[in-house]
């Protein structure tokens with residue numbers, strides 16, 4: 001299907017060495033299994049530390065993105081913080097090339113913003129890069145505003161967007177705006193691969209949700225994820241859940 005740029009990811013061989021990376025359950029799982037992408041939008045969910053960022057970052061680097069985030073034209077690097085997992089990856093691509101792309105790492109979005117400002121200060125041809133990000137330096141907008149400006153102004157369609165916890169900065173209302181933007185882009189032949197903890201985001205219609213656990217990776221209906229079920233129990237009866245958490249006297 002046109003618009004599915006990444007079809008699957010697996011490892012060519014088990015990651016050698018006795019370090020944290022080779023011991024990560026998701027890495028061991030991928031040495032023996034292939035993770036297939038069937039939909040325009042795929043979510044990777046799971047507990048803190050199961051390896052979502054490690055996996056998504058290795059995938060982005062294997063596809064030619066800057067490890068700290070940005071488009072394929074960004075090649076700054078402030079810290080060598082990415083793992084060597086990408087070297088062992090086998091990524092199967094679709095028949096067409098994406099026209100656009102962006103890798104968002106919540107932790108280093110600040111550096112992406114700095115890089116845009118710096119490139120615009122240097123002499124060059126063409127309009128300032130900041131124009132395609134809404135015209136205002138991402139540093140002069142709040143975290144949430146700048147991220148939404150990126151999605152609404154810079155993401156242009158027919159693209160491959162790899163996002164690590166995009167909800168981190170967004171209010172529920174802005175998160176719904178992001179979802180509306182994702183819907184329009186996915187209908188314009190874009191593919192999203194997104195790690196998230198947000199039960200709101202994972203309700204995106206037609207998305208595939210992969211839950212990563214110490215056992216491996218499983219495709220699950222979003223209502224069956226631990227995130228969804230726990231959040232629902234809290235919202236349905238906060239007093240009862242606070243009672244469990246803090247004891248019966250919790251107010």
Ligand SMILES: Nc1ncnc2c1ncn2[C@@H]1O[C@H](COP(=O)(O)OP(=O)(O)OP(=O)(O)O)[C@@H](O)[C@H]1O
Pocket residue numbers: 020024046047048049050051052053054055081
């Ligand atoms: N550079 C590193 N050196 C040692 N251990 C690391 C390194 N990077 C990640 N890890 C470990 O690998 C595991 C997976 O980390 P990762 O950031 O991929 O988790 P995650 O699923 O994205 O978690 P979160 O939901 O908190 O973002 C963690 O236990 C982490 O401590």
Ligand SMILES: [Mg+2]
Pocket residue numbers: 052053054164195
């Ligand atoms: Mg993470």
